[in-house]
Amino acid sequence: MxxxxxxxxxxxxxxxxxxxxxxxxxxxxxxxxxxxxxxxxxxxxxxxxxxxxxxxxxxxxxxxxxxxxxxxxxxxxxxxxxxxxxxxxxxxxxxxxxxxxxxxxxxxxxxxxxxxxxxxxxxxxxxxxxxxxxxxxxxxxxxxxxxxxxxxxxxxxxxxxxxxxxxxxNDTNYKSLLIEWGQKNKCPVQFITEEYKGKEEKNTVFIARAVINNKISGLGKGYSKKEAEQNAANEALENVQSDSLS
Amino acid sequence: MxxxxxxxxxxxxxxxxxxxxxxxxxxxxxxxxxxxxxxxxxxxxxxxxxxxxxxxxxxxxxxxxxxxxxxxxxxxxxxxxxxxxxxxxxxxxxxxxxxxxxxxxxxxxxxxxxxxxxxxxxxxxxxxxxxxxxxxxxxxxxxxxxxxxxxxxxxxxxxxxxxxxxxxxNDTNYKSLLIEWGQKNKCPVQFITEEYKGKEEKNTVFIARAVINNKISGLGKGYSKKEAEQNAANEALENVQSDSLS
CATH class of the missing domain: 1.10.1520.10 (Ribonuclease III domain)
Structure with missing residues (x-):
């Protein structure tokens, strides 16, 4: 065939x-x-x-x-x-x-x-x-x-x-970069972070969502609130950059 | 050493x-x-x-x-x-x-x-x-x-x-199983599902959280609301079973 x-x-x-x-x-x-x-x-x-x-x-x-x-x-x-x-x-x-x-x-x-x-x-x-x-x-x-x-x-x-x-x-501050991007593009950027009862028994895990224009643009997991938000911001940045280029 | x-x-x-x-x-x-x-x-x-x-x-x-x-x-x-x-x-x-x-x-x-x-x-x-x-x-x-x-x-x-x-x-209905578990154990189980602007450009993605006693117990992603909730419920079930046995 x-x-x-x-x-x-x-x-x-x-x-x-x-x-x-x-x-x-x-x-x-x-x-x-x-x-x-x-x-x-x-x-x-x-x-x-x-x-x-x-x-x-x-x-x-x-x-x-x-x-x-x-x-x-x-x-x-x-x-x-x-x-x-x-x-x-x-x-x-x-x-x-x-x-x-x-x-x-x-x-x-x-x-x-x-x-x-x-x-x-x-x-x-x-x-x-x-x-x-x-x-x-x-x-x-x-x-x-x-x-x-x-x-x-x-x-x-x-x-x-x-x-x-x-x-x-690399310790880029993705959260700051995303907030800057939001200000430049007049899009409200919001982070929602919650504790997560994950598979790890001993450590508290956090899940952060980077929300742009009421849509989740990035999701991040981490052992601290900061780490989770950095990961969410990093993913959101990849998404907005990919969108603006495509 | x-x-x-x-x-x-x-x-x-x-x-x-x-x-x-x-x-x-x-x-x-x-x-x-x-x-x-x-x-x-x-x-x-x-x-x-x-x-x-x-x-x-x-x-x-x-x-x-x-x-x-x-x-x-x-x-x-x-x-x-x-x-x-x-x-x-x-x-x-x-x-x-x-x-x-x-x-x-x-x-x-x-x-x-x-x-x-x-x-x-x-x-x-x-x-x-x-x-x-x-x-x-x-x-x-x-x-x-x-x-x-x-x-x-x-x-x-x-x-x-x-x-x-x-x-x-296997098409186990994890969501039903988790809700049953909640009723049996007198724990309120709640699903929160949102649209997710993920890396996939064409498809809408959903993120579901299975929340038990105000803590996220499972996180799921899917191309439909149902699929995301099934995945979240499956992870939550693994967590509650693992907790009750340990």
Whole structure:
């Protein structure tokens, strides 16, 4: 069923060869199953449907890549910081795999040249980019296994695009930034924070909502009111920035 | 620094040999670095502290194991259900790795015989068990790599303890169950559900809070009000059950 669709991307076509070289240049990998990488570039808006249950887009690969990215980043941080506790590792991991980081990295890699989406428009800084990057990780994992995925993430993402020292030391005050944004854009910003009886038995957990124009724009969890609000503000900032750019 | 602590568990001691056989029997693996598995059994409440930055408990291993478990279950579901979409895979995965499932599996494996915690008491059905199981996955991953972790999770957890068909078809009405629980225990249960402007651009997302005695006991996200409330009720049920048993 896939043959007609994929004909255009076959290796013997000019476009196919160009795509192969592109994937090779950004991943350092010689693709075995090129179709997987091609599929990673198809956003749901441009999907091809074969039947009720069979569609061709990157959502399943993104789901898989997201999980593999989480595991690899967890592993790298575990090894890099042998004396830090679980709280530090979890916080650092979530900063690394943030949507805005993934979108920015995908943009710098040049994925926008190959992503298929509809209707045409500027997708820079949108989640379509970050999702496609995760889908590529899923494709590498299926094509080459965990070790290759790890090398790609470590050498071609973490080392190349991220300043780990800055991420670790980053103490940006997201709450102030969001309030400033609200004042500039004449949108009332409000934080609602409550105690949360979570799964952790000993520690009190807080849940904060950053509410903009009566809609929750960010949700954050934390062991202090401040931490929860920072996390909520961070998510809300990603949302408003993504909205204003799309 | 670890030598005095670990002396008692060394292979040449009777306890050490018994522990080795136990790990071998539940995992099918011949441990290389036994200390890792031993560490996986030390709950934070019984940790040994060597200095400000160096403590010996299972939290870091649990953090790592949680990520590896997520990746392996994502992979297995991806392969098992080639025609299901990302939403189905995500939902099924979160049902599989639920705290109550992990606690129950750890109990059936007999981890409680080896977990160190303080003060002594009945830990059956508490998160201490599930956390230790995740820490064992972390230990296997560091000791033997991704492939061995995958085999352990697939053959000794998913296949052995879980009825995947039941999990997939499970349409338990958690909201009704929680309301019943509230009536039985004379605790007012309330649901507060709001629209959420999440990262997904196209779909409206809902956030529900299950509030018991004015504290949030469960938080749920969903593409419909109903789905969000079901997820919140499910988490709240896990919490109240865990509380009443601990």
């Amino acid at each position: 896939l043959i007609p669709l994929l004909k255009s991307i076959k290796l013997f076509s000019r476009k196919g060869r160009k795509f192969y070289r592109f994937i090779n240049s950004i991943t350092g990998i010689r693709p075995g199953n090129t179709d997987l990488y091609y599929q990673a570039m198809v956003h749901k808006s441009a999907e091809k449907r074969f039947s009720k249950n069979k569609s061709f887009n990157n959502e399943r690969l993104e789901y898989l890549g997201d999980a593999i990215l989480g595991a690899v980043v967890a592993q790298e941080l575990y090894l890099l910081f042998p004396h830090e506790d679980e709280g530090f590792l979890t916080k650092t991991r979530s900063r690394i795999v943030s949507r805005s980081n993934l979108n920015q990295i995908a943009l710098e890699m040049g994925l926008q040249q190959w992503i298929q989406f509809h209707p045409p428009g500027d997708i820079s800084q949108t989640h379509i980019l970050g999702d496609a990057l995760e889908a590529i990780i899923g494709a590498i994992f299926l094509d080459k296994g965990y070790g290759s995925s790890r090398r790609f993430i470590r050498d071609r993402i973490l080392t190349k695009y991220l300043d780990l020292k800055e991420i670790v030391e | 670890l030598i005095p602590l670990l002396k008692s568990i060394k292979l040449f001691s009777r306890k050490g040999r018994k522990f080795y056989r136990f790990i071998n029997s539940i995992t099918g693996i011949r441990p290389g670095n036994t200390d890792l598995y031993y560490q996986a059994m030390v709950h934070k409440s019984a940790e040994k502290r060597f200095s400000k930055n160096k403590s010996f408990n299972n939290e870091r291993l649990e953090y790592l194991g949680d990520a590896i478990l997520g990746a392996v279950v994502a992979q297995e579901l991806y392969l098992l259900f080639p025609h299901e979409d990302e939403g189905f895979l995500t939902k099924t995965r979160s049902r599989i790795v639920s705290r109550s499932n992990l606690n129950q599996i750890a109990l059936e494996m007999g981890l409680q015989q080896w977990i160190q915690f303080h003060p002594p008491g009945d830990i059956s059905q508490t998160h201490i068990l599930g956390d230790a199981l995740e820490a064992i996955i972390g230990a296997i991953f560091l000791d033997k790599g991704y492939g061995s972790s995958r085999r352990f999770i697939r053959d000794r957890i998913l296949t052995k303890y879980l009825d995947l068909k039941e999990i997939v078809e």
